[in-house]
Amino acid sequence: QQQVKQSPQSLIVQKGGISIINCAYENTAFDYFPWYQQFPGKGPALLIAIRPDVSEKKEGRFTISFNKSAKQFSLHIMDSQPGDSATYFCAASSDAGNMLTFGGGTRLMVKP
Amino acid sequence: GAVVSQHPSWVICKSGTSVKIECRSLDFQATTMFWYRQFPKQSLMLMATSNEGSKATYEQGVEKDKFLINHASLTLSTLTVTSAHPEDSSFYICSALVAGTGELFFGEGSRLTVL
Numbered sequence: 521q522q523q524v525k526q527s528p529q530s531l532i533v534q535k536g537g538i539s540i541i542n543c544a545y546e547n548t549a550f551d552y553f554p555w556y557q558q559f560p561g562k563g564p565a566l567l568i569a570i571r572p573d574v575s576e577k578k579e580g581r582f583t584i585s586f587n588k589s590a591k592q593f594s595l596h597i598m599d600s601q602p603g604d605s606a607t608y609f610c611a612a613s614s615d616a617g618n619m620l621t622f623g624g625g626t627r628l629m630v631k632p
Numbered sequence: 633g634a635v636v637s638q639h640p641s642w643v644i645c646k647s648g649t650s651v652k653i654e655c656r657s658l659d660f661q662a663t664t665m666f667w668y669r670q671f672p673k674q675s676l677m678l679m680a681t682s683n684e685g686s687k688a689t690y691e692q693g694v695e696k697d698k699f700l701i702n703h704a705s706l707t708l709s710t711l712t713v714t715s716a717h718p719e720d721s722s723f724y725i726c727s728a729l730v731a732g733t734g735e736l737f738f739g740e741g742s743r744l745t746v747l
Binding site for chain 2: 552554556561562563564565566569582585609613619620622623625627
């Protein structure tokens with residue numbers, strides 16, 4: 521059973537546009553929701569993370585929106601750049617220290 | 633963020649040999665490390681959870697005798713692929729948990745090719 525569903529699987533955005541990736545989870549015990557960015561041949565890098573006590577978190581061009589009642593969270597990349605082209609994974613875990621459950625990933629391509 | 637070093641970054645070996653991959657947390661102590669396997673264009677598949685000083689916990693379907701995990705210190709975990717076969721060729725990634733924060737940092741991954 522896939523506990524974290526991520527969509528879309530792939531996304532093409534023009535330079536300067538907004539990239540939006542969505543995730544939905546089932547386990548109400550999840551309380552930590554990070555996003556990871558992975559370039560080909562590299563390990564995932566922590567991009568931004570949120571906990572359920574806030575509905576939005578912004579770091580530079582990256583924003584996480586969190587909807588606890590809908591059990592959904594999303595990543596918005598503003599002013600998308602070609603250098604943002606990568607695979608993005610959402611994840612979730614319950615309690616600090618528990619293993620993460622990953623979404624299936626979204627391959628983002630930002631066209632110049 | 634915290635730094636996790638993984639070595640080697642790529643390795644080619646002959647079928648039947650064993651390969652060891654190291655995962656080190658460079659600037660923090662990691663009581664828990666995780667090992668993942670990733671096939672092309674797919675998500676990360678958790679193989680096992682490695683806790684310092686104790687036996688690793690393997691996910692269902694992962695052969696513990698084939699994928700030996702040792703976490704002998706707070707900064708080092710190793711994955712040994714024993715008697716490797718071509719189907720073991722994959723991208724292996726480790727991660728280390730920063731105690732108390734829930735933040736997980738990943739190594740750069742190790743590309744294993746078994747001929």
